[in-house]
Amino acid sequence: MNFPYAKVTDISRFPNYKRTLPWIRFGIFNPLSPKKIIYPLGLVDSGSDITFVTHEIGEQLGYDIASVEKGEVIGVGGGNIDVYFHKVGIIVENIKNNKDLYKFVDLIGFTYKDFPLSMPQQTAILGTMGFFNHLNVCFKFPAQITIAQ
Amino acid sequence: MAILDLSKIIKKYTNKWVALTSDNKKLVASGNSLNAVLISARKRGIENPSVFKVPNVDNLLVG
Numbered sequence: 556m557n558f559p560y561a562k563v564t565d566i567s568r569f570p571n572y573k574r575t576l577p578w579i580r581f582g583i584f585n586p587l588s589p590k591k592i593i594y595p596l597g598l599v600d601s602g603s604d605i606t607f608v609t610h611e612i613g614e615q616l617g618y619d620i621a622s623v624e625k626g627e628v629i630g631v632g633g634g635n636i637d638v639y640f641h642k643v644g645i646i647v648e649n650i651k652n653n654k655d656l657y658k659f660v661d662l663i664g665f666t667y668k669d670f671p672l673s674m675p676q677q678t679a680i681l682g683t684m685g686f687f688n689h690l691n692v693c694f695k696f697p698a699q700i701t702i703a704q
Numbered sequence: 705m706a707i708l709d710l711s712k713i714i715k716k717y718t719n720k721w722v723a724l725t726s727d728n729k730k731l732v733a734s735g736n737s738l739n740a741v742l743i744s745a746r747k748r749g750i751e752n753p754s755v756f757k758v759p760n761v762d763n764l765l766v767g
Contacts, residue, residue, distance in 0.1 A: 561708040563761040564715070574761060575707060580728060580754045593738075594726065596756040609757065611721075611738040632763075650726055670759075672719075677757035699705040 556649040557699040561596070563675070577700050581681065582646030583608065585616040586660055589644060595679045599692060599700060603682030604628075606645075607638050607664035612679070616643075620665045628664065632674030638664025645685065647702055657704045661685045714758050723753035 561578040577599040584592045593612050607628065613620045618641050625637045640662045649655035663685040670677045681687075693701040708728055723733040723745040732753055733744035745753040 557705055559705045559708045561710050564711050573711070578708075578710075578756075580726070592752065593742075594752055594754050596724075596728070596754055609738075611757075615738055615742070669757075672760060673763050675759045675761045675763050677719075677759040678755070697707065 556647070556655045556703070557701050559699055560697050575697050576675070577694060578676075579647075579681075579700060579702075580650070581679075582644075582648065583612060583616070583679075584644040584646070585618060586642060586644050588617060591616060592646065597679030597681045598676040599681045599686070599694075601683075601687060601692070601694075603680050604684060605638070605664050606661075606680060606682045606685030607636075607666060608643075608679045609670060609677065610666050610668065613641065613665035618665060621667055625667070626664065632671035634671045634673070636666055636668070636671065638666055640664050643685075645689075647690065657690060657702070659689045661689065714761055717758045718760055719758060721755060721757050723750065723755050725750060726752050726754060728754050 558579040560575040562573050562575050564574045566572045578596045582592045620639050623639050629635050643663050644660050647657045691703045717734050720734050721738050721741045723741040732750050733741040735741045
C-alpha cells in the first residue's frame with residue numbers, strides 16, 4: 556500500500572523548496588483492550604533503532620507507562636530521552652481499501668515526558684523494532700512510501 | 705501520489721494537538737492535549753481521527 560509524503564513547511568530562504576517528510580497514519584492499540592485504537596501520524600524513520608511514541612497516547616490506551624524498567628534513547632533531537640517498553644498492537648492500513656491491513660504486536664517505547672522540542676516530530680517515531688522488522692518499506696521520494704508485509 | 709500538505713496546520717498550531725479526518729484532508733479539532741482533541745473530534749462525529757502533536761519543523765536534523 557502507498558502513502559504520500561507530507562509537506563510540513565516551505566523553506567522561506569529557498570522559495571522553490573519545501574520540506575517533505577515520510578509521515579503516515581497508523582493505528583496503535585493495547586492488546587489487552589484492542590477495541591480502542593488511536594491513529595497518530597508518525598515519522599517512518601529507518602535511522603531509529605526502536606519505535607517510540609509520546610506518553611499521551613500510552614495513557615489514552617491505559618498503559619501504566621512507568622511501571623516497567625526504563626531505557627534511554629540517545630540522539631533524539633540532539634539529546635536523550637527515557638522510554639518505557641510495552642507490548643502494543645500496530646496497524647498499518649489503506650483507508651481507501653479496508654482489505655489492505657497489516658497488524659502485529661511488538662515492543663515499543665513510550666516516553667514519560669514530551670519529546671525534546673528541538674525534534675521536528677512530537678508524536679511517534681516508527682523505527683526498526685516495532686515497525687521495519689515487520690514490514691517492507693520502500694521510500695520513493697517525493698512520490699510515495701510503499702509498505703508491504 | 706499527491707503530497708499531503710500539512711504546512712498551514714503546522715504553521716498555525718505549533719505545539720498544539722490536532723485531529724484530522726481519517727483521510728487527513730480536513731482539520732476537525734485542536735487543543736492542548738490528545739484527550740481534548742479526541743473528545744472534540746468525536747463530538748463532531750469523527751470516531752477515528754488522525755492525531756498528532758504539531759512540532760516545530762524549522763529545525764533541520766541529521767540522524
